[in-house]
Amino acid sequence: MNLRDSGAVPVNHLEAEDLQLWRGDRHVLKGVAFVLGRGECLQVTGTNGAGKTTLLRTLCGLMVPEAGRVLCEGRDVRKDLPAFHSSLMYLGHEAPLKADLTARENLHYWIGVRRSVPGSILDAALARVGASAWCERLVRTLSAGQKRRVALAGLALMFAPLWLLDEPTTNLDTEGQQVVGALMAEQLARGGAIVIATHQQLPAPVRAARILELAA
Amino acid sequence: MSSARMPAAAGAAINTAASFGQATPAAPALSAARLALARDLTLAFRKRGQLIQPLAFFALVTMLFPLAVSPELARLRAMAPGVLWVAALLASLLALEFLFRDDAYDGTLEQYALSGQSLTWLLFAKTVAHWLLTGLPLALMAPLAALSLGVAAAAVPGIVLVMLVGTVALSLIGAIGAALTLGMKRSGALLALLTLPLSLPVLIYGARATELAIAGNSYLAPLELLAALAVLAVTLAPLAAAAAVRISLE
Numbered sequence: 001m002n003l004r005d006s007g008a009v010p011v012n013h014l015e016a017e018d019l020q021l022w023r024g025d026r027h028v029l030k031g032v033a034f035v036l037g038r039g040e041c042l043q044v045t046g047t048n049g050a051g052k053t054t055l056l057r058t059l060c061g062l063m064v065p066e067a068g069r070v071l072c073e074g075r076d077v078r079k080d081l082p083a084f085h086s087s088l089m090y091l092g093h094e095a096p097l098k099a100d101l102t103a104r105e106n107l108h109y110w111i112g113v114r115r116s117v118p119g120s121i122l123d124a125a126l127a128r129v130g131a132s133a134w135c136e137r138l139v140r141t142l143s144a145g146q147k148r149r150v151a152l153a154g155l156a157l158m159f160a161p162l163w164l165l166d167e168p169t170t171n172l173d174t175e176g177q178q179v180v181g182a183l184m185a186e187q188l189a190r191g192g193a194i195v196i197a198t199h200q201q202l203p204a205p206v207r208a209a210r211i212l213e214l215a216a
Numbered sequence: 217m218s219s220a221r222m223p224a225a226a227g228a229a230i231n232t233a234a235s236f237g238q239a240t241p242a243a244p245a246l247s248a249a250r251l252a253l254a255r256d257l258t259l260a261f262r263k264r265g266q267l268i269q270p271l272a273f274f275a276l277v278t279m280l281f282p283l284a285v286s287p288e289l290a291r292l293r294a295m296a297p298g299v300l301w302v303a304a305l306l307a308s309l310l311a312l313e314f315l316f317r318d319d320a321y322d323g324t325l326e327q328y329a330l331s332g333q334s335l336t337w338l339l340f341a342k343t344v345a346h347w348l349l350t351g352l353p354l355a356l357m358a359p360l361a362a363l364s365l366g367v368a369a370a371a372v373p374g375i376v377l378v379m380l381v382g383t384v385a386l387s388l389i390g391a392i393g394a395a396l397t398l399g400m401k402r403s404g405a406l407l408a409l410l411t412l413p414l415s416l417p418v419l420i421y422g423a424r425a426t427e428l429a430i431a432g433n434s435y436l437a438p439l440e441l442l443a444a445l446a447v448l449a450v451t452l453a454p455l456a457a458a459a460a461v462r463i464s465l466e
């Protein structure tokens with residue numbers, strides 16, 4: 001269970017340096033800075049529109065900040081984005097699922113593009129999130145919470161040292177939230193790092209090492 | 217079905233580290249691209265309506281021409297190359313709008329861009345899927361359309377070959393346009409405006425080669441130019457599309 005075996009770049013030290021970002025004439029990220037170590041969880045809070053999603057998208061390199069850098073192990077991540085990307089998993093508030101594929105097919109194609117995962121492990125992950133009974137149904141017939149659970153199965157399988165989660169507990173029932181909590185705790189226990197954007201309380205037993213509040 | 221999976225599930229719950237925590241190797245770029253291709257083909261066959269639309273358009277246009285113009289074979293035969301190629305160009309344009317749009321909406325492109333895999337390869341795979349679902353069927357339908365326009369059966373192999381090569385270039389050029397118009401609503405008109413000028417060389421050489429094939433002459437020269445365009449498109453278009461997709465994700 002060593003994260004280093006995956007061939008991905010380890011994330012022992014993630015640092016954001018004075019991130020500044022404008023969207024049109026709106027100053028969204030006003031000098032965001034933080035440090036995140038191995039096995040730590042950073043909670044990003046703030047009102048709606050405060051820039052939580054923007055921050056996550058900037059961290060993973062989808063958006064380019066006007067000023068400031070994101071450093072992983074002391075190196076600017078923009079210098080080698082593919083390597084950084086192979087060590088992170090970004091889960092947006094909309095799960096990247098196709099309505100016309102079954103839950104299992106979705107997972108197969110989504111994960112398969114990144115890593116080769118045998119079918120038995122895929123099934124184990126689906127069972128883990130309580131999706132065994134309906135994983136052969138088309139995603140268009142699933143509820144919002146069920147789609148979220150499929151996304152969680154993807155999270156469990158992705159095996160990335162750094163997780164960037166955007167409101168992962170939305171639409172989930174109590175049991176689903178417990179799964180999120182358990183998955184996050186495992187990620188932290190094996191030395192992974194998590195940045196989670198949510199204004200809700202973190203699902204037990206996870207506790208944030210740091211809380212970053214974004215001002216609107 | 218679910219009972220068969222229970223042992224694996226129980227094992228996972230007890231020893232998650234062994235199942236999820238175990239590092240599986242990163243997928244090689246080629247197998248990732250193959251998977252992206254398989255995914256698009258599977259999806260296309262689930263949404264057959266979308267698949268048939270451009271093909272039906274091509275069939276209708278080429279079949280209606282003889283009715284509207286004249287049943288005189290010599291006149292039809294003279295128009296055949298133009299009709300075939302304009303119909304093929306517009307049909308492939310019709311299908312382009314769907315190339316990246318759905319994947320942009322549901323976050324698949326975002327996941328592709330963050331997969332650590334080469335986005336160029338993944339988009340190339342998507343474009344190959346697009347060609348298999350529009351270019352290839354169009355080329356296979358061309359004989360039927362050609363025969364209804366009074367073309368001799370001897371010219372059919374040439375027409376199919378030219379159409380096969382030409383549609384490769386059309387799909388790839390179209391991919392650039394589709395990627396560039398991703399961020400926009402109702403992008404259809406702009407997509408046509410962007411793609412058509414770039415597609416004109418393909419139209420000109422394709423129609424010329426078809427004309428020569430119908431007349432029974434050697435069509436090698438325009439076909440080679442068409443092939444050169446296709447090769448150029450294969451090498452450059454995926455790179456341009458990947459850059460455009462990255463911008464649209466910002």
